[in-house]
Amino acid sequence: xxxxxxxxxxxxxxxxxxxxxINTIEWHNGTTPISKADIEAQFPIVEFDMAMADLRAKRNKxxxxxxxxxxxxxxxxxxxxxYRQALRDITNGLTTVDDVEAVVWPTKPTS
Numbered sequence: 001x002x003x004x005x006x007x008x009x010x011x012x013x014x015x016x017x018x019x020x021x022i023n024t025i026e027w028h029n030g031t032t033p034i035s036k037a038d039i040e041a042q043f044p045i046v047e048f049d050m051a052m053a054d055l056r057a058k059r060n061k062x063x064x065x066x067x068x069x070x071x072x073x074x075x076x077x078x079x080x081x082x083y084r085q086a087l088r089d090i091t092n093g094l095t096t097v098d099d100v101e102a103v104v105w106p107t108k109p110t111s
Contacts, residue, residue: 004049005042009034044097051100052091059087066108079109 002022006013014028022040027033066084069076076084086106094100 001046004046005039008042051097
C-alpha cells in the first residue's frame with residue numbers, strides 16, 4: 001500500500017522500502033521525499049481503489065459468464081436483462097470501503 005500511496009502523490013517517484021515499513025523508505029534518483037503524513041493520508045484512497053478493483057473484477061466475471069446470452073442470435077429474458085444491468089450499475093454511488101463491502105450482489109436468474 002505504501003508504494004501505491006506514493007505513486008498517487010508522485011507517479012514518477014523512484015523509491016524503495018523494506019517489509020512494508022514506511023520508516024524504511026529510501027528515495028532514489030533525485031526524487032523529492034514525501035512526508036510520512038502525506039503518504040499515510042493516501043492510505044484510505046488506496047484502500048478504496050483496491051476494494052473497487054476487486055469489486056469490478058468480480059462484476060466483470062459475472063457479466064462475462066452471461067455474455068453468450070447477449071449475442072444477436074439470442075433473446076434474453078427480461079430477468080437476465082435486469083440482472084446484467086444491476087451488475088453494470090453495482091459501482092454507482094460507492095464512496096467508501098464500507099460501501100464496497102456492503103454491496104449486495106443481484107441473484108442470477110435461471111434463464
